[in-house]
Amino acid sequence: MDTSQIQQLLPQVIEAVELAGVLLAQECVRPGGRRGCGDKAEIDVEIEVLLRAELLSLLDCDWWGEETGHVLTGYPFCWVVDPNDGTSDFLRGLKGSAISVGLLHDGKPVLGVVHAPVTPSGISDCIGWAKGMDHLVRNNNRIVVDLSDQKLSETATVMVSAAATDKSDINNQLCAPAEFYAMPSIAYRLAKVAAGDGVCGISLYPVSAHDVVAGHALLSGAKGVLIGEDGSPIQYTTESTMTKVSGRVFGGAPDACSELNKRDWQRVFG
Known part of the structure; x- marks a missing residue:
């Protein structure tokens, strides 16, 4: 094909x-x-x-x-x-x-x-x-969306889980200078970023292939990336990596994903 x-x-x-x-x-x-x-x-x-x-x-x-x-x-x-x-x-x-x-x-x-x-x-x-x-x-x-050179900025939005509304102060700090938008579904977070509604979509919980493959494809179409907690691109090479893609994922503009991945997200669970 x-x-x-x-x-x-x-x-x-x-x-x-x-x-x-x-x-x-x-x-x-x-x-x-x-x-x-x-x-x-x-x-x-x-x-x-x-x-x-x-x-x-x-x-x-x-x-x-x-x-x-x-x-x-x-x-x-x-x-x-x-x-x-x-x-x-x-x-x-x-x-x-x-x-x-x-x-x-x-x-x-x-x-x-x-x-x-x-x-x-x-x-x-x-x-x-x-x-x-x-x-x-x-x-x-x-x-047509081009995420390749987008940055974290005061006009940008970071898509996070619905639970973020319970800890809005911490999420505001971790997403700064961007604002955060809380919503269900990591798949839809990644999709909205690919469609131009945000600069990065995040999951702080382990995800499987079924959670992110479609969103990953959409990000590819918008010149974005999907990286894991170690900063490397997400792979789907074995049954084990399909079962657990990564403990955390960041999808969207390359610079924004890299920057957000460096931040202390463990504070959310503190």
């Missing part, structure tokens, strides 16, 4: 993800409330089963899903799916969890779609990119 064929997959993947997003949106207003507890929601399994069938019909290859397990045969391509990134916050009633679908080729993200069907603004948001494209697609609109 060449680059043009990967690009041809993107509209089909977006369509599948947006259809799944309807189910997630319906769950948000379900009579009796959202089903599940802790970090497990019934809708997550239902969406992944749907997406697994649809995506493998588009490209029959390896699979890495949060809910339905994984099949790693060494095939060059691998779908990487999180049906509802941000489940715990979703079950708490927060808006902004997201469906995340990425495609790896030889361990490199070559396609990504992140879709948040229910956001605080009330508008669904779907962001996609495939290798070789000089732009991203956001809600059917072409957008």
